[in-house]
Amino acid sequence: MEYNIALLKGDGIGPEIVDSAVAILEKTADKFGHKFNFTPYLIGGCAIDAAGVPLPQETVDGCLASDSVLLGAVGGPKWDDQPGDKRPEKALLGIRSALGLYTNLRPAKLYPALRAASPLKDEIVGKGFDLMIVRELTGGIYFGDRGYREGRYGQEAYDTEAYSVTEIERIGRVAFETAMKRSKCLCSIDKANVLESSRLWRKTMHALSEEYPEVQYTDMFVDNAAMQLVRDPQQFDVIVTSNMFGDILSDEASQITGSIGMLASASLGASTRGMYEPIHGSAPDIAGQNKANPIATILSGAMMLRYSFGLSEEADCIESAVDKVLNAGWRTADLMGSAEGISLTCTEMTEKISEVL
Numbered sequence: 001m002e003y004n005i006a007l008l009k010g011d012g013i014g015p016e017i018v019d020s021a022v023a024i025l026e027k028t029a030d031k032f033g034h035k036f037n038f039t040p041y042l043i044g045g046c047a048i049d050a051a052g053v054p055l056p057q058e059t060v061d062g063c064l065a066s067d068s069v070l071l072g073a074v075g076g077p078k079w080d081d082q083p084g085d086k087r088p089e090k091a092l093l094g095i096r097s098a099l100g101l102y103t104n105l106r107p108a109k110l111y112p113a114l115r116a117a118s119p120l121k122d123e124i125v126g127k128g129f130d131l132m133i134v135r136e137l138t139g140g141i142y143f144g145d146r147g148y149r150e151g152r153y154g155q156e157a158y159d160t161e162a163y164s165v166t167e168i169e170r171i172g173r174v175a176f177e178t179a180m181k182r183s184k185c186l187c188s189i190d191k192a193n194v195l196e197s198s199r200l201w202r203k204t205m206h207a208l209s210e211e212y213p214e215v216q217y218t219d220m221f222v223d224n225a226a227m228q229l230v231r232d233p234q235q236f237d238v239i240v241t242s243n244m245f246g247d248i249l250s251d252e253a254s255q256i257t258g259s260i261g262m263l264a265s266a267s268l269g270a271s272t273r274g275m276y277e278p279i280h281g282s283a284p285d286i287a288g289q290n291k292a293n294p295i296a297t298i299l300s301g302a303m304m305l306r307y308s309f310g311l312s313e314e315a316d317c318i319e320s321a322v323d324k325v326l327n328a329g330w331r332t333a334d335l336m337g338s339a340e341g342i343s344l345t346c347t348e349m350t351e352k353i354s355e356v357l
């Protein structure tokens with residue numbers, strides 16, 4: 001099969017880790033007889049420098065014309081003084097919205113080989129955990145009404161959390177379907193004891209749960225969920241939550257796996273075109289030093305094969321190559337911690353995975 005993939009390398013370590021994922025995708029294509037055509041487009045700070053805007057129209061058009069999109073990371077101190085709507089991060093929200101990617105799947109699992117890198121005690125993570133966070137991605141406070149106004153104490157800034165039944169049902173359905181394919185347990189996370197939007201979220205999820213009698217459905221307040229994730233992560237399988245809560249909880253989930261450098265994500269909409277990216281950022285402190293962990297981006301490439309192209313055997317093959325390399329004791333600097341192993345650069349890790357493929 002032949003596919004056209006748009007590459008949004010972005011800023012910081014973005015170019016290094018996307019190059020790694022491309023190398024692995026190319027090796028996979030050779031092995032299975034596919035052809036992947038890669039076309040780079042600018043996004044984030046590098047787009048501000050080259051074109052004056054974080055998300056050039058050419059980038060949006062290029063992504064819309066491709067079969068799928070692979071993204072590195074955006075942002076860095078150089079662009080921190082940009083006004084809110086010209087920041088590199090705005091481009092990320094813009095492209096998610098332009099491509100209609102309302103679902104964000106963020107799997108977080110503990111690799112047995114990396115157990116020592118997890119900050120949690122053995123008695124908590126001894127049995128491992130494997131969870132899937134389903135984050136709503138094009139609504140909520142990230143996209144709600146915002147601005148400045150005169151308030152009780154003078155000028156104030158505000159952002160608004162708003163969710164419609166349609167948006168909640170749309171993401172809810174994805175979460176229930178995801179649960180049906182896994183262990184049939186779904187936990188919806190909200191703040192319904194305080195927020196009106198969360199009360200509508202909960203009511204809508206409850207109504208939807210009646211269509212999925214086989215799924216064991218529960219709901220939980222977000223503060224409790226943040227606590228439960230470090231107290232007993234194994235109690236969760238599929239989690240569904242709003243855009244902002246999902247952003248926060250997925251970073252927390254990544255830490256308990258040992259490193260944020262391991263977590264991939266898939267952003268999906270109504271079509272098969274998705275955008276795949278590591279959940280970590282642009283790590284400007286290590287950019288250009290060949291130190292970054294490419295695994296989250298490589299695994300994002302595997303998710304692309306699985307979710308957008310239906311190539312699950314190929315995706316399995318990449319995931320198992322990552323497993324084997326970790327089991328053999330190969331690590332990148334972020335995975336060293338207290339764990340034993342041999343530390344590799346970004347390109348060396350990519351070569352190891354490629355050799356095993």
Ligand code: IPM
Nearest residue numbers: 075089090092093247279281
């Ligand atoms: C993420 C990131 C982004 C988000 C930022 C960079 C806009 O933190 O993908 O988790 O908040 O969605």
Ligand code: MG
Nearest residue numbers: 247248251279
């Ligand atoms: Mg985040």
